[in-house]
Amino acid sequence: MNFDLTEERQMLQDSLRRFLSDRYTTSVRNDILESETGFSADIWGQLAELGVIGALFSEEDGGFGGAGFDISTVFEELGRAGVVEPLLDTALLGGGLIAALGNDDQKALVEEVIGGAVQLAFAHGEPNSRYELSRVETTAQAEGDQIVLNGRKAVVVNAEAADHLVISARESGAADATDGISLFLVPRDAEGLSLRGYALLAGGRAAEVELDNLRLPASARLGGAGAAWSAMAGVFARAEVALAAETLGAMETATELTRQYLLTRSQFGRPIGTFQALQHRVADLLIEIEQARSAVINAAGHLEGDARMRDLNVAAARNLIGRAGRLVAEDSIQLHGGIAMTQEYELAHIAKRIVMAEHRFGDADTQLERFLDLSAA
Template sequence: MNFQHTEDRRMLAETLNRFVSEQYGFGTRDRIARSPEGFSRELWNRFAELGIIGALFDETSGGFGGEGFDIAVVFESLGRGLVVEPFLDTLIVGQAIARSGNDAQRARLGELIDGSRIAAFAHGEPDSHYELARVTTRAQRKSSGSGSGSGNAWQLSGAKAVVQHGEHASLFLVSARTEGEDDSEHGVSLFLVPRDAVGVSVRGYPKIDGGRAAEVSFDNVMLGADALIGEANNGFATLEYAIACGVLALCAEALGAMERAKDSTLDYLRTRKQFGVAIGSFQALQHRMADMLLEIEQARSAVINAAAALGAERKVRERVVSAAKYSIGRIGTLVAQECIQLHGGIGMTWELPLAHYAKRLVMIDHQLGDEDHHLERFVALGRE
């Protein structure tokens, strides 16, 4: 198998890496991540102008990529710069719309790709424990009055936790139960909910690894029939695929962060001196660094496998994606710990970028399912 990227993907990676290096230095990133908005609309628009968002979607959706390796290339570069703009939610929401949306809903993809609309993915709930089918937010059919559209409206109630960029999104992709038990795959439906709909409440807060998230509640929110994506009760397959895209993106982002943390640690070992010599000459530290390099290569292989499997049939795709997320969770935590320890006390300081890369690697493990969850899921899928 040829693991080399196509010429187009190499150009995409070079363009994005250069832009992040020149325009998204750590000082800029730290200022943006700690700002009241949690991201930069100006830079978000510039990313869109460069075509970076378009690389996440295929031509039929208005983009020019959309395959697993396109997603991996983009997010690995974003991980190198700890970019906090809403790429992940744009990917997940956009893929759900592209997969199951009607013509009117798919028309909104252009607004996501050109950066003019911020969309947020509202799925996780306070007691869901990463389980995709665990949805207690409810949507019930309600009469919308007389006429041909009567009975096609929906009333949405429930709460969603840790909605990335939820404060500043103008559109939410919300999972809700329209039928069945709280943990049943059947009965899950997906809705597009405007931020300004009556009954939508948002409480924002800063995240430990930079940027902002929100708790979002829906109090008897009335939605038209056009808010439903795909068929009622049958949204789980779309949800599962969109989250698989998100998991691949997180794995690639973690790989980029690991590479940058590794490079910083190598530079430190070459320049920091004790007893008149660089500490990188100490055999014990060389062994630890060699072990870490091997683990990072294993992480790269996991990302490659997940990217290649994104277009495979459901069971193969989900097993490979869960295997990758498990590996990334374990290796990311290891890299974070080793890099900080090899730096000594300075590795924990706020001023050193390494500490922020370490925090991001640890938090990626907890997004869209941690390593324990994905290990259990990998095993369970093998029994099906």
């Protein structure tokens, strides 16, 4: 089987890599991290002009990609450069759910997302949910011709900058049931919605979201009442593949920075990279990266397939990436020494991204449990 990129994906990868290598320096990122929004509007607009956002949507939805390998190609390059712009949250999560469930009026937002004019956030995780993606305690109750939302959402990435939030709420069923979950498209400035924002350790911003008698028309619902889980599961799988590919790109950067450092840092009159013990450690990192690449390819290739096999392979990839990522981050820091922890050095940010990526949607142990459950099903 040929795993080489198609000509179109190779062109996308090359153009994105050139753009980010020219524009996304460590100093530029540090300025972005200190900004109020947590991302650069200029870079966001240029990514849209390059077609990067469009590559994450199918032709039917107004893009030109949307397949698993389109996602992995884009996010590997974003991870390689340590990009903090919220493509995962705006395009894959928010945009993906609107594309999957929205009516014609709601889907008009997808075109604006692809053009870079609209930001989105997916308000789903809650204080008690941890990694249980089906646990939704926020309620949606019908009152006349309106729907009233009450509850709290935790660590909603990009909420402050979002023009609209896609909010999950339960209309029926137990707190952890997959049936009964609905999604609602809500303007950020809606009455009854309040945000408490903060910076994230690995870049970007998130917010705690309070829903206090937030009243919406029934037309704000995405899809049918209580029937959002299937679309959510598909979008979560795409986001997890993106996160795995992003981590893979970051692992490659961390290892390359380490290799370069070992070839320039001298001790006892010669580069420390000539010491066999250190060479072996770098070789181990390269082996881990190749295993991680195979896992990402496997997961991306199963995104359009059967739901059980899709989720099984995604869980396997996230488990492997989580374990390999920790090893790469820790060994890269150890081989560098103290300089690896300084904000002015590229590895400091890259290592944080690798470590923190594992904890979104489920850490390595959680992914292993999911894999075992799916294997036994």
